[in-house]
Amino acid sequence: MPTSGFLPKSSELNLRERRKNFKDDLGNDGPFDEASSDEASTPKEALDPVSNYNSTFKYLGLGALTALSFYVRFHKIDSNDSVVWDEAHFGKFGSYYIKNEFYHDVHPPLGKMLIALSEYLAGFDGNFGFDSGEPYPDGVNFKFMRQFNAIFGALCAPLMTLSARNVGFGNHCSMLLGLMVALELSYVALSKFILLDSILLFFTATTYYCITKVHSLRQEQFTRKWSMWMLLLGLSIGCVCSVKWVGLFITLVAGAYTIADLFTSHHNKTLPRSIYYRHWVIRIINLIIIPFMIYLFCFKIHFTILHKSGTGDASTNTLFQVNLDNNKIEIGPRDLAYGSEVTIRSHGLSPNLLHSHVQLYPFGSGQHQVTGYGHSDDNNNWIINFPRQSGMEISEFSPGGDESLKLIDGSELRLVHRNTKANLHSHEIPAHVSKNCYEVSGYGDKNIGDVKDDWIIEVVQQLASSNATFPNEDSNKIHPISTSFRLRHKELGCYLATTGLAYPAWGFKQAEIVCKTSWTKRDKSTWWNVEDHWNANFEKSEGYVPPKSKFWADFILINFAMASSNNALVPDEDKFDALATKAWEWPTLHTGLRMCGWGSTTVKYYLLGSPFQTWLSTAALVFFCCYVVMFALRWRRQTVSLTQGDLSVLGMQGVLPFLAWLLHYLPFVFMGRVTYVHHYVPALYFAILVFGFVLETVLPKRVLLNVVIYSTLYAGCIYTYMYFAPIAQGMDGPAMNYQYLDWVNTWTIST
Incomplete structure (x- = not known):
């Protein structure tokens, strides 16, 4: 069958052999260099005995990672029994579905309907107002609602590992990236509450996973398995866009991959035109029509459930309002x-x-x-x-x-x-x-x-x-x-x-x-x-x-009303918003965000990225830019030759994650609306993937040294989480007890 995708899979399998002629200026072992020609021709599993695992061991590791991810999110999830941060918004939106009252928000309805589902399953009657800081009454099973939300956040860790494996990262690297997601402090903190962020990250992760899965099946195009994953990609795109419009950014990533895929197919002289046009039809149906239908269907359900007059009437026209029950x-x-x-x-x-x-x-x-x-x-x-x-x-x-x-x-x-x-x-x-x-x-x-x-x-x-x-x-x-x-x-x-x-x-x-x-x-x-x-x-x-x-x-x-409301979320020059931050502060961890009251009797949460994950991934982004520039200069001077397999690996392991980070980060740099720390959540996911590419590129392929380095990284990730765990798991007592966590003078954990 003629191949498509970024490039033929067979070329990727021999990439390590082709890397041996390219030397990195930063050291003896270059990004395409191998320890020896014998090692280069040896299968990857034979190079590293620790990585010589069978499928059972591989999935046992994945299961352990998933269990850890669930544990850190479910642990002490009900420590603070009051309405925390934006639970005041999204918990209330969920209650409107329970009461069938129409409301208006700046986000599409899917995420809030899932929150409403958790409230329904928890037996909530919709009569609690979710006022900020108010204690949950005995009849409201807020613990179950939070656990429901935490499931989405917990599943992002195994999705990261599987995505990394799909693009060819080794097991050490893939498991490390999954561990970084599992123990990322901001992810853990956001997963513990009734918010949209974990749901958004989950569907962002599933969309990217489906992209990598489709890519891994590019030699099996039009088979039942490939068609199923193409359909799942479309469903995932529809879901992520129906949670927040930020989902459009990962949609653009899927579009970039599809364009590269079709471009490769177009220049494949052995591919019949009928098959090429079939590629177009399949992608138009699965990646445009189906996502739009999902988005449309979410609003159909939204309008059907919310048939009573409510707080959102003002955002609609007269005909819509007059057909609501109990309208004014x-x-x-x-x-x-x-x-x-x-x-x-x-x-x-x-x-x-x-x-x-x-x-x-x-x-x-x-x-x-x-x-x-x-x-x-x-x-x-x-x-x-x-x-x-x-x-x-x-x-x-x-x-x-x-x-x-x-x-x-x-x-x-x-x-x-x-x-x-x-x-x-x-x-x-x-x-x-x-x-x-x-x-x-x-x-x-x-x-x-x-x-x-x-x-x-x-x-x-x-x-x-x-x-x-x-x-x-x-x-x-x-x-x-x-x-x-x-x-x-x-x-x-x-x-x-x-x-x-x-x-x-x-x-x-x-x-x-x-x-x-x-x-x-x-x-x-x-x-x-x-x-x-x-x-x-x-x-x-x-x-x-x-x-x-x-x-x-x-x-x-x-949808126009949503756009208008989004445009209205601009900083108020007459008021100081202590929670608002600028985009440059997120990858540098310049500051965090207090998610609740800071009294000595309150269990407190501080939204801040893990220094291990954030600073390393930010450094990886800088390194990647330098690496691409250096690589381009060498290619122009013809000191390195590139095969289709090299470009495929570079594209899927490095360029696509970096593009995803860029698309999820740059809009917040230039937009005029007020921004907060949690807006970096999806971008950080892809920055971690870029860090994985850097590891796979620069680490020497010597068994013992490789094991030592990865062991150190695993230990560093776990130690950093354990050290900073209180900010995500809840801080009891006076804030001054946690002064040791204020590594940077702009952090306000203990003040």
Whole structure:
């Protein structure tokens, strides 16, 4: 069968023979050097008697490693019986599933649904609030919930070992890397609580493991076994992206491997084109369609379970909210009229209500701010009045239910803010965030104003009632909930719109509202609908049932809302966040994070990477960069020859893990959002893999010396864990008792 993947497997098996001609400037034994030509031609197992193990011994070692990983995570897992750190968020999100109440969060739902599953299995009724620092009541089996989460973290250690074996690392190295994951202090600490981080790391690890497994089976392509692992890779990608969007980074790693795989196949002259195109089809189905379907299915379950009104209503559109049980939307009279009081919601990326308040713009016009705000507030209420040019005025209470007062497509109107009495206004002043649009403000009052207070309503969509027996409504009139419309400024010709951006702190970080030029009716940022409607002069229509929301619209909107919420997580310049850190601090262990209160009677946890794992892996990253540069220079000078097998080993053992580290680290360097120590968790996993490549590359292949070095590394890893174990297993008593752990003066373990 023609081969694919990075390069043929047979070339890799002879790589050690090819390394003997290349000398490393750093010592006698180079990265491609062997102790002797006899050793180079000898099978790897014969070089190291300690590594001459059978399959039973190999898996016994893996079993022992897994047991150790479980032990350190389950040990004293309930020592702190209060809500620790972000358990206040994720435990609460899980409880919303138990109570079927809709909520909004910046992350996709899979991880929180798994947390909800643990709560359900623990017999939790959803009535505990998970307030930070609050003790768990007797009826809440928080120990089981934490153990459920710890399972995901514990399984990352054997996954690391198996991944390392798949790419050709020796057993000593593979077991060491697994041990480093098992005893990594930050992994242990995060695994002990009801958080997303261990779940995210688990699916990141399974995705990478599946990549390495597919690579190891590249000579068995299209067999049942290869197809199964390709499918599992797609399922794993779908799961990791459904826990956090950080999962997109490991998806890019899988994409990079796939591109290299297809590139190799494309240049394989013996491969029939029909087989090559089949490669494309298999990967499109397994690595694009299936992950997307998993992601989509998670949201389908999410919407199905959360069918009651809850804390997240404000992040959704009117149709979604009105179909939730116990929603707060009032079904008022079916026809809008002059004199009606309304709330108006956007269809744009920020599905917020049109809002204003007494605060003024600090720049521009200096008039009342007009913003988008999703939550219930009487500053969302507007009175529909006659246009300024009409010369007519109407009180807040319409004089009777006159049919001529009802709004129709093309009606001119003036929106008056219920509390400030200011008119919704726009003028040729640039908006405060989107400078290519016009500012929208609250201006004047009943007597003060001009023609720039006037707007024209344009109907763009009418939806029918879900009640088939309800009479058809006049499609020319404006109805709450079911009529989507645009508001065109009569003087400027621009449309009232949301931008999806937010004002700075002076605007309370609420959504930006502008008047923008729009050339198409399909521009959803200019679409609005009336949500609440009050008018005592018109009767409510009996039997009206709002239209059902569409899943696709809800899915797209909730993802935009998640993106908007993520973008809003920026550092507050007016507040000091003692927990926030910069990306450069993580690989250097510049500082850690206190996960709970620091009182003398509290069992305390300090989130900090293990010095052994973190500092060694960081040094390995630097070494790898130098190694690649040196290697490239030698190749350019033709002092070293490269075979396809050499490139394959370098690609899978070194380049791919380094690329994975880079993709999981660099985004946090450049993003504007607030960052914390736990954001380095996935990147550290791949930094450890790069350390494995360095070991396999630079260590001499002499049996005794090899055993001594690996024994020292094993001992160092275990000793470092035992020395620093209190920060992950819980520190009893006064923090000053642990002053010996403050190796770096920026650590705050004992202060």
